[in-house]
Amino acid sequence: MGHPGVMEVQEQPSSEDIRSDNEKHGHDNNKPEATYLKATKDGIPLHPQPSDDPEDPLNWSPLRKHAALVVLAMESLIIKFSNTVIAPGAHTLAAQFDTPASTASYIGSAPSVLYAFAPFLWIPLSHRMGRRPVLLISHLIALVAAIGVGRAESYSQALGCRMLMGFGGSAGLCISTAGISDMFFLHEKGTRLGVNGMLFVVAPYIGGVIGGAIQQNKSLGWRWAMYIAAICYAVQLVLQFLLVPETIYDKDVAARETPEQKKTLYRRLGFRTPTxxxxxxxxDTFRMPFSMFAYPAVVLPCFWASVCIMTEVANTAGLSLNFGTGTRFGFSVQQVGFCFFAGLIGSALGEVCAGPLCDFVVKRSLRSGKEWVPEKLLKLFISGLFTTFAGLLIYGxxxxxVKPSQWAAPLVGLxxxxxxxxxxxxxxxxxMTECYRDRAVECTIVFQFFLNLMCxxxxxxxxxxxxKHGGAKVPYIVYALLPVVFFPLCIMPFMWKGxxxxxxxxxLAFWKKSQ
Structure with a gap:
C-alpha cells in the first residue's frame, strides 16, 4: 500500500536525517543490522521514508499529489497577483482619491508588511487546527476584503481593505510551502517547490499585465481590477476545498483512528485535526514560530535572500511612476501593464534552470552513495547573485x-x-525544507518575515x-551591491561548514555551551 513505483533496498542509513525520518514515520531505529529502506525503481532511496498507510501524504497517488500541488502553488500566485493588479493605475487612483501618485501607489505596496507579521498568528493556528481549515478561513477573509477595496469611496477605506486582504492572504504564503514539502520526497522537492517559487516570483508581473489591460478599459477601471481579484480568491477557495486535503500526518493519530472514524463526513472532506x-x-504553540529565529542556518540565508530581492515591490510599484503618464516614456496604463511581461519572461527562464538544477544536485548525490547534506544546494546561489546584481545595475x-525609444533596455534589466x-x-x-524538515513551515515564516520586511x-x-540629483543609478547601485557585500557573511560560512x-x-544554546 506504499508509494507507487517503490521498491525496497537493503542499506544502512547514512545520516541522522534518515534515522529521524524513520522514527517519524514509524520505523524501528534500534536494529543493529542493516535496515530495509524504500527506494524508487531506479534505486534512489526515499527520504523521508513513507509509512505503509495509504493516507500518509507521501503515499498519495501522483494525481492526488499534483492536483494539491497546483492549488497550493496557486496560493502564491493569487496573493501576489492581487497586490499588483491595481499597480498600473497609480495615476488613476491619485485622481480618484485626490492624492499624489506616489501616495496612491501605497494601496498596492503597503499590504506587503502584513505578509511579514500575520503568519505569526496563522501558523500556530494551523498547528492546532490543521493547514486546511486555516487556508479556507484566511482566503474567505481576503475575498471579502477584495470586494471592500472595489467598493471603497475614500483613500483610507481602500488602503484599510487592502491591508485586510494582506492579512488574510498571508497564510497561504507560508502554508503552501509546508504542504508541498509534506507530500513529496527529497529528490522531487526541487522541481515541485520550484513551481511554487516560480508562481511566487511571476505573480506580481501577471497582476501588472492583467491589471493594465483591465484599467485601460473605461467600462471596467480600477474597481473591476479588485473585483477580478475577488473572483480569483473565490475560485481558489473552491479548489482548496475540493482538492487539498489535510497534509499534516501524525502516525500515532492515524493508528488510533477506527475504520468508522475514517468514514465520517469530517474525514471524507479531508480534515484531520493535529494532536x-x-x-x-x-x-507554547504560539511561541513556536519564533524559535527558528535562533537558528543561523535559517536566519542568515533568509536575510541574504531578502536583501538580494528587496526591490521586488519597489520595481513593480515603480513601473507606473517610471514609465507612465508624465514621465519621459509617457506610457499609457495598458502599456505600463505590458512592461510586466519582462518579469514573466525572466521568471519562466529562471524556473527552467532553478528547480531541475536542485533535483539534479540531489539525485547525483544520492546515486553516488555519498551522505546527503542540504548545503550542496548553496552553490546554486552564485548564479542568482550574479544575475540579480547585473539586472539591477542595467535597470537603474x-x-x-536611455532614450524613450530604447525602453526595452531597462525591461531587459528587470x-x-x-x-x-x-x-x-x-x-x-x-x-530550508531539507535543513529542518519537521519545521518547514516555521522556516518559511522566517523567510516571509525578512522578505516582506525588507520589501x-x-x-x-x-x-x-x-x-534627487543622483538619479535612478544611485539607488540601484546600492541595491545591487548589498547582496554582494552580505554574501560572504551570510552564505559562504554554510558552504564551508554548514x-x-x-x-x-x-x-543561544550554542552560546551557553561555549561559556
Whole structure:
C-alpha cells in the first residue's frame, strides 16, 4: 500500500536525517543490522521514508499529489497577483482619491508588511487546527476584503481593505510551502517547490499585465481590477476545498483512528485535526514560530535572500511612476501593464534552470552513495547573485540614460533581475525544507518575515531617491551591491561548514555551551 513505483533496498542509513525520518514515520531505529529502506525503481532511496498507510501524504497517488500541488502553488500566485493588479493605475487612483501618485501607489505596496507579521498568528493556528481549515478561513477573509477595496469611496477605506486582504492572504504564503514539502520526497522537492517559487516570483508581473489591460478599459477601471481579484480568491477557495486535503500526518493519530472514524463526513472532506505534543500549551504553540529565529542556518540565508530581492515591490510599484503618464516614456496604463511581461519572461527562464538544477544536485548525490547534506544546494546561489546584481545595475542606469525609444533596455534589466530572483527563492526553499524538515513551515515564516520586511520600505523612498540629483543609478547601485557585500557573511560560512553550524542548533544554546 506504499508509494507507487517503490521498491525496497537493503542499506544502512547514512545520516541522522534518515534515522529521524524513520522514527517519524514509524520505523524501528534500534536494529543493529542493516535496515530495509524504500527506494524508487531506479534505486534512489526515499527520504523521508513513507509509512505503509495509504493516507500518509507521501503515499498519495501522483494525481492526488499534483492536483494539491497546483492549488497550493496557486496560493502564491493569487496573493501576489492581487497586490499588483491595481499597480498600473497609480495615476488613476491619485485622481480618484485626490492624492499624489506616489501616495496612491501605497494601496498596492503597503499590504506587503502584513505578509511579514500575520503568519505569526496563522501558523500556530494551523498547528492546532490543521493547514486546511486555516487556508479556507484566511482566503474567505481576503475575498471579502477584495470586494471592500472595489467598493471603497475614500483613500483610507481602500488602503484599510487592502491591508485586510494582506492579512488574510498571508497564510497561504507560508502554508503552501509546508504542504508541498509534506507530500513529496527529497529528490522531487526541487522541481515541485520550484513551481511554487516560480508562481511566487511571476505573480506580481501577471497582476501588472492583467491589471493594465483591465484599467485601460473605461467600462471596467480600477474597481473591476479588485473585483477580478475577488473572483480569483473565490475560485481558489473552491479548489482548496475540493482538492487539498489535510497534509499534516501524525502516525500515532492515524493508528488510533477506527475504520468508522475514517468514514465520517469530517474525514471524507479531508480534515484531520493535529494532536499537539504532550504537555504543549497554546502559549507554547504560539511561541513556536519564533524559535527558528535562533537558528543561523535559517536566519542568515533568509536575510541574504531578502536583501538580494528587496526591490521586488519597489520595481513593480515603480513601473507606473517610471514609465507612465508624465514621465519621459509617457506610457499609457495598458502599456505600463505590458512592461510586466519582462518579469514573466525572466521568471519562466529562471524556473527552467532553478528547480531541475536542485533535483539534479540531489539525485547525483544520492546515486553516488555519498551522505546527503542540504548545503550542496548553496552553490546554486552564485548564479542568482550574479544575475540579480547585473539586472539591477542595467535597470537603474538605463532608466536614467536611455532614450524613450530604447525602453526595452531597462525591461531587459528587470527580466534579468527576476531570473535571478527565481533561482534565489527556489534554492532557498529547497535548502530550508531539507535543513529542518519537521519545521518547514516555521522556516518559511522566517523567510516571509525578512522578505516582506525588507520589501516594505523601498516603494516609499525609492521614488524620492530617484528624484534627487543622483538619479535612478544611485539607488540601484546600492541595491545591487548589498547582496554582494552580505554574501560572504551570510552564505559562504554554510558552504564551508554548514553541516557543523546546523548541527549545533540554535544560537543561544550554542552560546551557553561555549561559556
Amino acid at each position: 499537539p505534543a504532550p504537555g504543549e500549551t497554546w502559549a 542606469f538605463t532608466i536614467e540614460y 527580466g534579468l533581475f527576476v531570473f535571478g530572483q527565481e533561482i534565489v527563492v527556489t534554492v532557498l526553499l529547497a535548502y 516594505f520600505p523601498p516603494p516609499f523612498y525609492t521614488p524620492l531617491w530617484i528624484a 553541516e557543523a553550524i546546523r548541527n549545533r542548533g540554535p544560537m
